[in-house]
Amino acid sequence: MDRFSWSNGLLEINETLVIQQRGVRLYDGDDKAKLDVGVVLLSTHRLIWRDVKNHECCIAMPLSQILFFEEQAAGIGKSAKIVIHLHPTLTNKEPGPYQHSKYSFIKLSFKEHGQIEFYRRLTEEMTQKRWENTPVSQPIPTGTGSQAGRTRAVGIVGIERKIEEKRKETDKNISEAFEDLSKLMVKAKEMVELSRSIANKIKDKQGDITEDETIRFKSYLLSMGIANPVTRETHGSGTHYHLQLAKQLGDMLQAPLELLSPEDLVNACKMFESLKLPLRLRVFDSGVMVVQLQSHSEEEMIASALDSVSDKGSLTAEEFAKLLGLSVLLSKERLLLAEKMGHLCRDDSVEGLRFYPNLF
Amino acid sequence: MSFEWPWQYNFPPFFTLQPNVDTRQKQLAAWCSLALSYCRHHKLYTLDVMEAQESPVFNNKKIERKLSMEAIQVVFEELRKKGNLEWLDKNKSRCLVMWRRPEEWGKLIYQWVSKNGMVNSVFTLYELSNGDDTEGEEFHGLEEWMLLRSLQALQTEGKAEVITIDDGKGVKFF
Numbered sequence: 001m002d003r004f005s006w007s008n009g010l011l012e013i014n015e016t017l018v019i020q021q022r023g024v025r026l027y028d029g030d031d032k033a034k035l036d037v038g039v040v041l042l043s044t045h046r047l048i049w050r051d052v053k054n055h056e057c058c059i060a061m062p063l064s065q066i067l068f069f070e071e072q073a074a075g076i077g078k079s080a081k082i083v084i085h086l087h088p089t090l091t092n093k094e095p096g097p098y099q100h101s102k103y104s105f106i107k108l109s110f111k112e113h114g115q116i117e118f119y120r121r122l123t124e125e126m127t128q129k130r131w132e133n134t135p136v137s138q139p140i141p142t143g144t145g146s147q148a149g150r151t152r153a154v155g156i157v158g159i160e161r162k163i164e165e166k167r168k169e170t171d172k173n174i175s176e177a178f179e180d181l182s183k184l185m186v187k188a189k190e191m192v193e194l195s196r197s198i199a200n201k202i203k204d205k206q207g208d209i210t211e212d213e214t215i216r217f218k219s220y221l222l223s224m225g226i227a228n229p230v231t232r233e234t235h236g237s238g239t240h241y242h243l244q245l246a247k248q249l250g251d252m253l254q255a256p257l258e259l260l261s262p263e264d265l266v267n268a269c270k271m272f273e274s275l276k277l278p279l280r281l282r283v284f285d286s287g288v289m290v291v292q293l294q295s296h297s298e299e300e301m302i303a304s305a306l307d308s309v310s311d312k313g314s315l316t317a318e319e320f321a322k323l324l325g326l327s328v329l330l331s332k333e334r335l336l337l338a339e340k341m342g343h344l345c346r347d348d349s350v351e352g353l354r355f356y357p358n359l360f
Numbered sequence: 361m362s363f364e365w366p367w368q369y370n371f372p373p374f375f376t377l378q379p380n381v382d383t384r385q386k387q388l389a390a391w392c393s394l395a396l397s398y399c400r401h402h403k404l405y406t407l408d409v410m411e412a413q414e415s416p417v418f419n420n421k422k423i424e425r426k427l428s429m430e431a432i433q434v435v436f437e438e439l440r441k442k443g444n445l446e447w448l449d450k451n452k453s454r455c456l457v458m459w460r461r462p463e464e465w466g467k468l469i470y471q472w473v474s475k476n477g478m479v480n481s482v483f484t485l486y487e488l489s490n491g492d493d494t495e496g497e498e499f500h501g502l503e504e505w506m507l508l509r510s511l512q513a514l515q516t517e518g519k520a521e522v523i524t525i526d527d528g529k530g531v532k533f534f
Contacts, residue, residue: 314372345383347372349425356373360386 001028002101003086005094006157007060009050011043014134018042019121023112024049027081029103040108042121045131047084059096061086063131071119072107080115082108082122095160273330298337305338306357314347314356363401366394375425377434391427391435396444396459405503408454409436458506465510469499470519473533482523484530485511 011017024040026033026049035057041048047066051057067085074080085105110118269281269291280297283289308323309315315323317332324331335355338344347354368374368390378384398417399407412418412432419426427435436455439445443461448454460468469488473479476493487493489507494500499507511531514520521532 339380339383342380342382345373345378345380345387346376347425348376349372354372356371358380358383359371360368360373360378360383360390 001026001033001103001106002096002098003065003089003093003106004049004059004061004096004098006096006160007046007048007058008157009041009048009055009058009060012045015043015045018044018125019118021110021112021114021118022052023110023114025079025109025111027107027109028098028101029105030107031103033097033106035097037111040118042118042125044125044134063125063129065090066126067104069119069122069126071115079109079111080113081110082115082119084108094157095164274327301334302338302341302343305334306343309335309338309344309355310357314354316352316354320355363398366390369394369420370423372423372425375420375427375431377428377431388435388438392439392442392444395435395439396457399457400459403501405457405506406448406454407457409433409452456505462506462509462513465499465502465506466514466517466519468497469510470514470533472497472499479533482525482530482532484525484528486528488531 020039020041022039023037025037026035026040035049036051036053038049038051038057041050044063046060046062048058048060050059065086067087069082069084072081072083083105084107088104108115108118266281266289269279269289272279272281272291272294278294279291280294281289282292282297305320308320312319312323315335317328317335320326320335321328321331326334335344339346339355339358343358344355345358345360347356368387374387374390378387395417399405409429409432413426413429418432433452436445436452439457440447440455444458446456446458448456472494473481483491485504485507489500489502489504499510502510508522508529511520511522514531514533515522519534521534523530523532
């Protein structure tokens with residue numbers, strides 16, 4: 001059934017209707033097609049089928065797609081059928097009701113008979129192959145109605161074609177992007193290996209390397225996100241700590257992908273506060289980022305809120321938000337927290353809600 | 361001497377009832393102190409709640425802040441709990457402000473009495489509050505109802521006895 005394309009059912013120039021038959025149901029291979037009973041039309045060029053109830057549901061297939069066909073006699077409770085075996089789909093096929101089909105044949109089920117005559121005519125057309133002599137012209141939309149019935153509306157088909165093209169393009173882009181990602185993963189692996197070897201060298205040459213160099217290397221490792229493997233204490237507790245942390249992060253982030261880019265991780269961490277999770281992402285001046293418990297950062301927030309308010313004398317939530325570059329909601333939360341802890345007090349008047357350092 | 365406002369009076373948050381419990385406690389304590397010292401300075405013994413809202417105590421025009429009616433009631437209730445305020449009516453529209461409690465007055469009066477060797481003497485209330493001898497004393501000019509309470513407080517302590525003299529009241533000190 002994936003050989004069919006949507007059609008407006010109008011015959012092209014040089015295309016002639018040969019025979020049509022009502023009461024025909026289509027089959028995708030051995031399965032009933034997801035279409036109702038309709039009318040099948042045989043033209044010199046195509047096999048067309050149209051839904052009886054919904055005339056806009058109309059599909060067509062060039063006769064050149066037909067490999068061979070055979071009759072299937074009626075049985076008890078079963079209508080007579082014509083089984084049509086098909087060539088593989090053309091690459092430039094227009095979209096149709098089926099994207100794919102595991103079958104390379106269809107069946108026409110004649111519920112209201114007519115299969116004998118249809119079969120005869122089909123045989124004729126397949127023998128004569130009149131479509132080869134008079135190829136139909138490409139559809140040219142015309143504005144005038146003088147060639148009524150001849151012009152082919154681009155409309156829905158055009159849109160569908162565009163969608164299909166876009167989909168193919170997107171597919172291609174994604175594949176290319178993942179190509180890059182795969183390359184990046186390879187590079188990342190190299191980097192990890194490199195840093196490990198450096199770390200080992202440090203370990204081995206502990207005596208030869210100056211403390212300053214060691215510190216520098218350690219900081220490089222830290223900035224690459226690799227725990228310092230040199231000190232036994234950190235290594236031992238480090239991995240365990242990281243394991244626990246990783247588990248928690250895994251639970252929390254519940255990443256559906258196997259691969260989680262560092263960028264995604266950081267962006268996810270930036271959302272801790274707005275998601276009301278008890279973790280916070282903290283960025284040091286050096287650029288190093290850590291995830292820390294909220295309570296730890298709460299103290300920092302309160303201290304900073306108090307600083308800002310004291311500095312300005314008093315602040316509203318809006319003013320504080322502007323100062324911090326945070327949403328008004330979040331900055332108000334911080335002010336309220338500082339108030340709760342007794343560091344700030346409020347001034348509620350017709351002028352609005354303002355926070356002052358708690359001088360009481 | 362003009363009344364000296366405490367620093368809180370010019371601190372806008374002072375006029376907002378603080379949600380933080382600890383902060384509120386400190387705030388109310390400051391309000392009680394301010395209300396009482398203001399009344400003492402101006403020798404006010406009664407307050408009308410509606411008038412109070414417009415009085416400079418609860419309404420600082422300079423910083424454009426005033427205590428809400430709800431907050432004023434909270435402050436008054438606090439004063440009442442401490443024994444410095446008494447409602448005159450069920451609607452809580454008027455109250456007596458005792459910026460010095462009866463016991464404290466009684467103590468002052470008794471101090472004066474014993475200092476001047478007048479224990480065992482009898483005084484009319486008028487003599488105590490308005491007599492020449494008491495001029496210069498803090499309790500001079502004390503309103504009668506307050507004086508009476510103060511003496512009643514001393515009476516409870518066994519240091520005095522309120523008696524009736526002619527048409528009025530008097531007191532004997534022990």
